[in-house]
Amino acid sequence: MSLQTLANVMHYVQADKGPSFWGPGDRYTFLVTGAQSGGAYFIMEATVPRDGGPPPHIHRNEEECFYVLEGQLEIRLGDRMISASTGDFVHVPRGTVHCFRNVGTAVARTLLIFSPAGLEGFFEETLERVTDPSAPQPENMEAVVARYLAVAPKYGLEFVRV
Template sequence: MSTQGQQVLKTLHIPAGAGPRYWVYGDVDTIKLASEETKGRLTLIETLVPPGGGTPRHIHHRESESVYVLEGELAVLDKGEMVRVGAGSLVHFPQGVLHQFRNPGEEQSKILLLFTPAGFEKFFEEIGEPVVEGQAGPAVTPEYIARAHRVSLKYGQEIEE
């Protein structure tokens, strides 16, 4: 089989705890796969969502987003209502669909975020603050939210709240 003229991708192993980590909206987001590793096909982010944490209502105009719950539970926006989903559940939000998720529980939730096509990890890198072990994340202030609104437009995301 010839690979002449094609970019050859290599097998990757990203160990537990590895990958750039950012505080975004009070969640800890670890970028496991970015555009560069997938030829722009997929972004994969592991997210720790504290009780009460999550995202504002938003729409992606460039990519679809899927959320796979590894631990805990989430409340996700479905047809205007928040619906609870637990570990082992997958929720897919097609491009252009208003969506949101929140952790309604009393324990941290652990989820995987999948974006197709890739590229949305750049939003996390720009809006997030790097995680420093042993230090609490920055407060989600009105100034932070206003900045997130401005930056999101650059990445084809519209934040409703």
């Protein structure tokens, strides 16, 4: 099947049924991968507990967009801080230092959209697969962070201090 054909195939994911992965503090559920979009984009849902979110980083290969489904996120875009809540949309141009943090009192959920696709390989390679959605996050997140740092350059991802 060609990429053009793959991009034209209907794709349906029931709520909480996509492949999910534990990151340090957050859970990520894949909705559409590059294989399903002909390489055009990758979309996942992030479930972010209070004070959760990734450290500051830069994507060298992708644009990233946030669409906040519920909750309150503080999103860093370079030197600018944005308070984003339910229904808000944020575009992060490639090469921009950014991160997000749940500053609300409840779990936040956001769609993360990456274009072009490809970054899903980073998540598959570094995060822990969720085998039981009702189970708490595993306690081996130090190993995940070590894999993050080791594998990041392969995907044009750079973690930075701000």
